[in-house]
Amino acid sequence: MTARIIDGKAFAEKVRAHVAEDVLAVKSKYGITPGLAVVIVGEDPASQVYVRSKVKQTAEAGMNSFHFEMPSDTPEAALIAKVQELNADPRVNGILVQLPLPKHMNEATVIETIVPEKDVDGFHVINTGLLAIGDKKAMVPCTPLGCLMMLQETLGDLSGKKAVVVGRSNIVGKPMAQLLLNANCTVTIAHSRTADLKAEVMAADIVVAAVGRPEMVPGSWLKKGATVIDVGINRIPAPELGEGKNRLVGDVDFASAAEVAGAITPVPGGVGPMTIACLLRNTVTATCRQNRIDL
Ligand SMILES: Nc1nc(=O)c2c([nH]1)NC[C@@H]1CN(c3ccc(C(=O)N[C@@H](CCC(=O)O)C(=O)O)cc3)C=[N+]21
Numbered sequence: 001m002t003a004r005i006i007d008g009k010a011f012a013e014k015v016r017a018h019v020a021e022d023v024l025a026v027k028s029k030y031g032i033t034p035g036l037a038v039v040i041v042g043e044d045p046a047s048q049v050y051v052r053s054k055v056k057q058t059a060e061a062g063m064n065s066f067h068f069e070m071p072s073d074t075p076e077a078a079l080i081a082k083v084q085e086l087n088a089d090p091r092v093n094g095i096l097v098q099l100p101l102p103k104h105m106n107e108a109t110v111i112e113t114i115v116p117e118k119d120v121d122g123f124h125v126i127n128t129g130l131l132a133i134g135d136k137k138a139m140v141p142c143t144p145l146g147c148l149m150m151l152q153e154t155l156g157d158l159s160g161k162k163a164v165v166v167g168r169s170n171i172v173g174k175p176m177a178q179l180l181l182n183a184n185c186t187v188t189i190a191h192s193r194t195a196d197l198k199a200e201v202m203a204a205d206i207v208v209a210a211v212g213r214p215e216m217v218p219g220s221w222l223k224k225g226a227t228v229i230d231v232g233i234n235r236i237p238a239p240e241l242g243e244g245k246n247r248l249v250g251d252v253d254f255a256s257a258a259e260v261a262g263a264i265t266p267v268p269g270g271v272g273p274m275t276i277a278c279l280l281r282n283t284v285t286a287t288c289r290q291n292r293i294d295l
């Protein structure tokens with residue numbers, strides 16, 4: 001193995017320690033405790049780990065955490081009413097509605113109900129638009145923000161680098177491409193209809209894989225020395241670990257990629273922990289803006 005492993009877990013710990021310092025400052029100077037509200041509709045067992053670490057880390061950072069669970073058959077109007085209540089609650093500085101929502105709901109309608117100032121996921125069209133015009137007031141989606149931080153930590157200035165983002169989702173691929181463009185990369189967005197995906201990946205200094213397909217990018221597709229950020233969190237059967245066992249893999253085939261890449265994020269322990277750290281960071285940023293605090 002030749003690649004440097006980008007330790008997202010360790011990096012996220014540092015980010016969270018810095019967030020905790022800022023929370024302390026906001027509390028002691030202004031008497032305000034940042035609060036994050038999370039709303040989950042229905043049970044998705046795969047997201048339980050995520051929710052647990054989110055709640056634990058919010059508390060560790062010294063913030064208030066408000067947690068709401070609603071049954072999967074909740075009418076959309078009831079969820080919207082809950083979001084409006086949180087919009088109006090001064091103890092709540094950040095609102096996260098866990099996605100995906102049940103089929104009978106329109107995700108865009110629900111997200112657009114969150115006031116943009118409390119949209120710590122950065123999914124509201126106002127924040128999407130602010131990011132697109134390169135405005136610093138944008139709340140930036142947590143996963144792409146965490147990826148950018150790891151890239152800057154690994155490579156320093158990203159100007160002039162060729163980046164390929166594999167995946168065009170509104171929550172990862174598109175905002176990731178915007179961030180890389182704002183950082184002066186030359187950006188390609190590849191997706192399921194891309195004619196020659198291997199050639200696009202091969203040309204890139206930076207590869208961000210965010211398609212949700214287990215181990216789909218092999219090392220043989222990479223340029224030697226490329227920096228690889230693996231956003232995928234896929235649970236696949238692992239009979240070698242015992243009957244009915246699963247293991248987590250990314251969208252990149254780690255073993256072969258690590259032979260070619262210059263640096264690569266592992267799964268788990270890469271992008272995931274940075275996503276949560278950036279959520280806490282965004283909540284403090286939102287608190288400061290709402291209260292006109294300049295730390
Ligand atoms: N509105 C909304 N915003 C989100 O940001 C959001 C969402 N909905 N829905 C669900 C996905 C998923 N997600 C994860 C974040 C961190 C880990 C994470 O920390 N994973 C650990 C370990 C996970 C494990 O062991 O299962 C790791 O990668 O090392 C996982 C998943 C945020 N999401």
Ligand SMILES: [Mg+2]
Nearest residue numbers: 167168169191
């Ligand atoms: Mg896609």
